[in-house]
Amino acid sequence: MKDRLRAFCTHCDISIDGAARGPLESLTFAAKDNFDVAGFSCCAGNPDWLRTHPPAGATAPAIQMLLDAGANLIGKTTLDELAYSLAGDNVHYGAPINSRAPDRITGGSSSGSAAAVAGGPCDFALGSDTGGSVRVPASFCGLFGIRPTHGVVPTSGMVPHVQSADTVGWFARDARTLRRVGEVMLRDLPHPHPPQRLIVLDDSLVIAQPEVRDALHPALGRVGAVVGSVHHLVLSPQGLDRWRDAYGAITGYEAWSNHGQWIQKVRPKFGPAIALRYEAASRVTAKDYRAALTVREDARARLDAVLSAGAVACMPTTPFAAPPHAQADAPHRRVALMALTCIASLCGLPQISIPAATADGGPIGLALIGPRGSDWILLDLAARLDL
Numbered sequence: 001m002k003d004r005l006r007a008f009c010t011h012c013d014i015s016i017d018g019a020a021r022g023p024l025e026s027l028t029f030a031a032k033d034n035f036d037v038a039g040f041s042c043c044a045g046n047p048d049w050l051r052t053h054p055p056a057g058a059t060a061p062a063i064q065m066l067l068d069a070g071a072n073l074i075g076k077t078t079l080d081e082l083a084y085s086l087a088g089d090n091v092h093y094g095a096p097i098n099s100r101a102p103d104r105i106t107g108g109s110s111s112g113s114a115a116a117v118a119g120g121p122c123d124f125a126l127g128s129d130t131g132g133s134v135r136v137p138a139s140f141c142g143l144f145g146i147r148p149t150h151g152v153v154p155t156s157g158m159v160p161h162v163q164s165a166d167t168v169g170w171f172a173r174d175a176r177t178l179r180r181v182g183e184v185m186l187r188d189l190p191h192p193h194p195p196q197r198l199i200v201l202d203d204s205l206v207i208a209q210p211e212v213r214d215a216l217h218p219a220l221g222r223v224g225a226v227v228g229s230v231h232h233l234v235l236s237p238q239g240l241d242r243w244r245d246a247y248g249a250i251t252g253y254e255a256w257s258n259h260g261q262w263i264q265k266v267r268p269k270f271g272p273a274i275a276l277r278y279e280a281a282s283r284v285t286a287k288d289y290r291a292a293l294t295v296r297e298d299a300r301a302r303l304d305a306v307l308s309a310g311a312v313a314c315m316p317t318t319p320f321a322a323p324p325h326a327q328a329d330a331p332h333r334r335v336a337l338m339a340l341t342c343i344a345s346l347c348g349l350p351q352i353s354i355p356a357a358t359a360d361g362g363p364i365g366l367a368l369i370g371p372r373g374s375d376w377i378l379l380d381l382a383a384r385l386d387l
Helices: 046-053 061-068 111-119 136-143 175-185 202-207 209-225 240-266 272-281 286-307 333-346 375-385
Strands: 028-031 074-078 124-129 142-149 165-171 197-201 230-233 311-318 353-360 360-370
Touching: 028 061, 028 111, 046 240, 061 074, 061 124, 061 175, 074 111, 111 124, 111 136, 111 311, 124 142, 124 175, 136 165, 136 333, 136 353, 136 360, 142 175, 142 230, 142 375, 165 175, 175 333, 175 375, 197 202, 197 209, 202 240, 202 311, 202 333, 209 311, 209 353, 209 375, 240 272, 240 286, 240 333, 286 311, 286 333, 311 333, 311 375, 333 360, 353 375, 360 375
Parallel strands: 028 074, 028 124, 197 230, 197 311
Antiparallel strands: 124 165, 142 165, 142 353, 311 360, 353 360
16 A cells, blocks of 8 residues: 555554444554554554564454454554654654645644544544544544543553553544444443533633634534533633643653663663653652642542533644644643643543634644543534534
């Protein structure tokens, strides 16, 4: 397969036909290369990881569920190193092409999966979302993307990053396909009643650039008209920065717990931003981690209260459109992104990004967050909006 989008891994050539019949019959998909496929090694975005890890003995359940449902796997996709970035610009394997904004980044870390769907080689693609790695590229590439409730889709057979926040998400070009995949991945979840209240998170709008707020205003009106009752709220009176910093400490502590021993033994060659991130992660203490967990519990209690009684929250998926490649991993951009994406990540909540507008010459997404286990509310609402 000719890879004009630079979305697919070059170290393996994987093509697996799904079951002859099933709810996803005839659909094609790709999978981020941090999911195991039996007989192949993951690179997880780093050649030293590929070199030091044997082929998988079994296929990740998330991929197997899709194959059993009739979908055809057409390849593995590139990603940021060990999924520890939101940029989508890998120093070893390059940056996939964002077909909706070719001079700009796709976002990461599920960069190749987003590029493959946006550019058309496959109908949908699997990614992982820990701190925004499906939601951010969905926004930047003009796609539908979902981060499900934490723990609903099995993450076994996936290279871990931050186990208390890792989820299996997916991208599609339209809400119908996103929902169709959900019928397989979320088949054990109940279908709750439609939401009765829309909560617009005003502190998230403050973080967004003015052109993003202006561009999303009509979309907010459409969502409000569908839901029927709109309210405004400051989610974190103490500031979303406090939540973001707590999430950063949790991320660092768990990421180092997962991979620190391997890093110290192998001394892999990382890109500069990833190397600095792991260096900082190695310094997060158990005391720091425990303090961050306390903040997380406060955040979860706050969201549980806000999203009670049939409410969903609404916010920009990202505070800006996809930046140019030269600004791919600028620290100030990552800080702003994480202030928004940390909300669902900290609280284990489902979040969906809907392509909603164009701002500063690129796509921008509108995000909906629901209570735990309300994934179907979000998928159904997205389908009602995608007319």
